[in-house]
Amino acid sequence: MGDTVVSVEQVSKRFRLYHEKYTSLKERVIHAGRVPYEDLWALRDVSFEVHEGETVGILGRNGSGKSTLLKCICGVLQPTSGRVVVRGKLSGLLELGAGFQQELSGRDNIYLNGSMLGMSKREIDRVFDDIVAFAELEQFIDNQVKFYSSGMYVRLGFAVAVNVDPDILVVDEVLAVGDERFQRKCMERIRQFQEEGRTILFVSHSPDQVRAICDRGVVLHNGAMVGLGAPGEMVRIFRETLLAADGPLRAEEAPAAGSAGAEPAGVPGGAAPEEAEAGPEAEPSAPAPASDGVEAGSPLRAGGPVRIREVQVRQPGAEDKPYLVTGGPLSVQVFYEAGEPVEGAVVSVEVRDANDGLLLRTDTAILDKPLDLPPGRGVVEVRFASFPFLDGTYTVAAGIANRLGGRLYDWREPACQFEVMYPGRGSGMVALPAEVLLEVEEQAGGPAAVAGAEAR
Amino acid sequence: MTTLGTTSVPAGAEEQPPAEEAPRPRRVRSDVVRVVSASKPVRERLLDIWQARELLVNMVRTEIRVKYKSSFLGLLWSLLSPAMTLGIYVLVFQVILKNGIPNFVIFLFSGLLLWNLFQTGVQTATGVVVANAGLVKRVAFPREILALAAIGSAGVFFFFQACVMVIFMVALDAPPAWHLLWLLVVAMVPLLVFASALAVLLASITVYLRDMQHLVEVIVGAAWFWACPIVYSFQESVASKLQHHGLEWVYFLNPVTPMVMTFQRVLYNRPGLVALTTPGHPQVHLLPSWGALTYLWMDAAVLGFSLLLFWVAMVVFGRLAGNFAEEL
Numbered sequence: 001m002g003d004t005v006v007s008v009e010q011v012s013k014r015f016r017l018y019h020e021k022y023t024s025l026k027e028r029v030i031h032a033g034r035v036p037y038e039d040l041w042a043l044r045d046v047s048f049e050v051h052e053g054e055t056v057g058i059l060g061r062n063g064s065g066k067s068t069l070l071k072c073i074c075g076v077l078q079p080t081s082g083r084v085v086v087r088g089k090l091s092g093l094l095e096l097g098a099g100f101q102q103e104l105s106g107r108d109n110i111y112l113n114g115s116m117l118g119m120s121k122r123e124i125d126r127v128f129d130d131i132v133a134f135a136e137l138e139q140f141i142d143n144q145v146k147f148y149s150s151g152m153y154v155r156l157g158f159a160v161a162v163n164v165d166p167d168i169l170v171v172d173e174v175l176a177v178g179d180e181r182f183q184r185k186c187m188e189r190i191r192q193f194q195e196e197g198r199t200i201l202f203v204s205h206s207p208d209q210v211r212a213i214c215d216r217g218v219v220l221h222n223g224a225m226v227g228l229g230a231p232g233e234m235v236r237i238f239r240e241t242l243l244a245a246d247g248p249l250r251a252e253e254a255p256a257a258g259s260a261g262a263e264p265a266g267v268p269g270g271a272a273p274e275e276a277e278a279g280p281e282a283e284p285s286a287p288a289p290a291s292d293g294v295e296a297g298s299p300l301r302a303g304g305p306v307r308i309r310e311v312q313v314r315q316p317g318a319e320d321k322p323y324l325v326t327g328g329p330l331s332v333q334v335f336y337e338a339g340e341p342v343e344g345a346v347v348s349v350e351v352r353d354a355n356d357g358l359l360l361r362t363d364t365a366i367l368d369k370p371l372d373l374p375p376g377r378g379v380v381e382v383r384f385a386s387f388p389f390l391d392g393t394y395t396v397a398a399g400i401a402n403r404l405g406g407r408l409y410d411w412r413e414p415a416c417q418f419e420v421m422y423p424g425r426g427s428g429m430v431a432l433p434a435e436v437l438l439e440v441e442e443q444a445g446g447p448a449a450v451a452g453a454e455a456r
Numbered sequence: 457m458t459t460l461g462t463t464s465v466p467a468g469a470e471e472q473p474p475a476e477e478a479p480r481p482r483r484v485r486s487d488v489v490r491v492v493s494a495s496k497p498v499r500e501r502l503l504d505i506w507q508a509r510e511l512l513v514n515m516v517r518t519e520i521r522v523k524y525k526s527s528f529l530g531l532l533w534s535l536l537s538p539a540m541t542l543g544i545y546v547l548v549f550q551v552i553l554k555n556g557i558p559n560f561v562i563f564l565f566s567g568l569l570l571w572n573l574f575q576t577g578v579q580t581a582t583g584v585v586v587a588n589a590g591l592v593k594r595v596a597f598p599r600e601i602l603a604l605a606a607i608g609s610a611g612v613f614f615f616f617q618a619c620v621m622v623i624f625m626v627a628l629d630a631p632p633a634w635h636l637l638w639l640l641v642v643a644m645v646p647l648l649v650f651a652s653a654l655a656v657l658l659a660s661i662t663v664y665l666r667d668m669q670h671l672v673e674v675i676v677g678a679a680w681f682w683a684c685p686i687v688y689s690f691q692e693s694v695a696s697k698l699q700h701h702g703l704e705w706v707y708f709l710n711p712v713t714p715m716v717m718t719f720q721r722v723l724y725n726r727p728g729l730v731a732l733t734t735p736g737h738p739q740v741h742l743l744p745s746w747g748a749l750t751y752l753w754m755d756a757a758v759l760g761f762s763l764l765l766f767w768v769a770m771v772v773f774g775r776l777a778g779n780f781a782e783e784l
Contacts, residue, residue: 015782024667071781075492075596078778083493090490098594103522112518115511116597 005168005199006050006073006090010082013043013068013223042068043079044223050168055190055200057210057231059238060220066203069220070094070172073201088167088199091117095172096157102146106137109145110160117164127163134185135159155182162189168199187213207235211356232356239399239411304409306338306345306373311398311415316383323419326431330387334380334398336410342373344403347380350413352395353429359389365403388430390422498770504598511597515605520612534613535620538572545687556732557689557742559724562630565621566723567686567716570643572617574651574712575676577610581655582662582672589784599777600770603659607652621723633725639751643718646759650711653766660769660776663783683710689742690717711761714754717743721751 018037043065050056060066071077073084074092099116100109110131114124132141135155145153162169171190190213193200204210210217210231217234219227219241227237312333315324324330332349348363362382364371371380397413424431491500505512524530542565550560557563581603585592588602625632662668685694690707698704707713721727721743729739744750 025665025671026667028665072492075490076592076594077781078492078496083491086490086492092596095594099591101518101522103525104518108518108521112514115508115514116591116595118508118511118597120510 003052007085011079014080015040053197057214057217064220065223090168091164091166092170096154106141309335313418323421326422330384350397516608519609556734573614577607581606582658603655643715650762657769660773691741
């Protein structure tokens, strides 16, 4: 395509891991030709194109090759085979403040760093004040960088990189640094870049960030590209790679054992706004394809001690209606199947709106309800006394992890969706019980009156 | 070609008017295309270096600043250390060994000036990629710049020392060969190219063979120096012995020699018979009685060789540079 700015063409990168590293002449001679090594393919045959003005997020767990890919794109590493063609000026934020000289002042470092990123002195002169202002270092700009705090250091690094006026900005997880206010400022700048039609390549650990700002996503898994497309879809694939990563740790998937034991029942009643409940369940009468679940069996999904069979959303007392009514109770049922006893399982539930914005996330750990699942089938129900969402379609995602959240046993996204009907007349995203009070302090005619009305 | 332009470009971009009907502002200059691949031709990499010339200047400036920033005497050190060397050589060769060369300081300084540039440049460059590992691993720029910056900063110190040399010449009333001053430039070019070639070559090899640094220190710092006619005179001490065996040419296999001798010819400027200060005042030739053309040809030959070496160095560097980031 004519507007391709970054074209990654069958890029592979091999790292040679030597069991012992010989870097002296003597050792090289002694061990010539027989240094034991292993080949590690950090990237295998990755190809994709980034179009002008696009924001592409790169997802992948640790060691999946994300950073290697970015480094190849930036030119820090050269691919073993294949090539990357970059059209336009590229500025990489691989590590903020890389290339700063400790002994020099912030001012000198701006010039040094700027020229490293390909700017001429005249160009730097022009944006110098912007850089200093963005980094908020007006008072310290003539101090040596070695006296900077880590926050100041990072701010200066980011400020230089974004003021290079790049056509393509490559960001590698650097947004995780700095305090919240500065992070917001960075995100603002990135949004501004998007509006200006610049291309952004973005690596993040946070799927939500990718979902929020990217047009497309790329998922890497063990150096191979396993997904390329809409961010929501990519987040799902990314979660699956996380599950697959847990694979070797998992026990074999046991055949469906009979429902062995009953869980001690949860606290009954609706006193608590939300409550978790596990018990010998009412098995869903049918496999229920109606709830739009995603079928298990994607290539990346591996077996585990516990698996989500299905997720259902219902409104107690209104099961006959095809939609839920705002303000009524909401119950999310996660049907599971455990192959072995699972102690300290945590079931988490997310509700998203049509734009994939996260509206609600809670889990049984937050609700302080430890779950010990016996082998067999069961259902965990999370009940909300009422929900405020207005009309629309909402999706539910659910997952089961161990107590510390380190192992994700299963994750379904989207697990199911539901429609909401709002009988009232308000608009927006949520309906909250409200009442109106009028207090007239001074009235020309009659006595002061207090009016009260309730609106839903 | 793509239409350039955007709605709001921060200062710094020379953009043309925006394309009205474009759904999204296009801003990429389509002529800036960069290819990252396993092998990149030398010609393209030379172009990359040329485009990064401001970085080179900045790096040289940085290196000089950093070197002396927190030291008490600052830049003076860059003059003190060669001055010490000069002083010791004068003491040893003139006062103790009584070599009898008149105005020996000028003779010595004219060769040492050039040699200091060569030695500091090459020695610094040898370890420069390893020393800047953090940078190489994180920032993309033509890595050759690092080696070239080492030569560049040595060149700046060369300039400082040259100023001192001028002071010496004025003080000792030893004028140079005014009509041959242009030969200095002729000699500088091959020396810089030769030093750069070695710098680029050694910088890349050192990443894989770390003890290269020590090797270079020994070879360049000790052996090579004495193979150049800096503290002794070629014509007086070496020429007759080698001519005897017809081996004079072997001496000139050392690419630094022609440039050193060019400098001596211009700055020391005593091509004829010189009366030594030793008892009896014997008349000797300290410098060969060659014409300017001979020097020109010698330097041109070195330049040719250096360019070839530079190309080889670029090829080797290109092969090795791909793995710098993982090797460091």
